[in-house]
Amino acid sequence: MKITEKEFPQDMVVSYVQAKSFPDGIQEAFDILKSKIGHIKRVSHFGILHPEGGKGIIYKAAAATMPKIDADEYDLGEMTIKGGQLLFR
Numbered sequence: 001m002k003i004t005e006k007e008f009p010q011d012m013v014v015s016y017v018q019a020k021s022f023p024d025g026i027q028e029a030f031d032i033l034k035s036k037i038g039h040i041k042r043v044s045h046f047g048i049l050h051p052e053g054g055k056g057i058i059y060k061a062a063a064a065t066m067p068k069i070d071a072d073e074y075d076l077g078e079m080t081i082k083g084g085q086l087l088f089r
Helices: 026-037
Strands: 004-008 012-018 042-052 056-066 077-081 084-088
Touching: 012 026, 012 042, 026 042, 026 056, 042 077, 056 077
Parallel strands: none
Antiparallel strands: 004 084, 012 056, 012 077, 042 056
């Protein structure tokens, strides 16, 4: 798959489920996320990964929703993706 850059003009708040392992836990994390917010009509899904000092790769199945949800109400994590140049695959 080709990796491309895309400009995001502003920060974006997303809700997420952290995978138990990478890469084996990715599908389960997305399944859990979708089971909790699947009723919301306008959703953009993201996979966020980053190295975690000595722990390997941390993967988060994430979603930006319209309207924005209260992540705590759905028992999800919440984080902000900073605006700027982001890589997509």
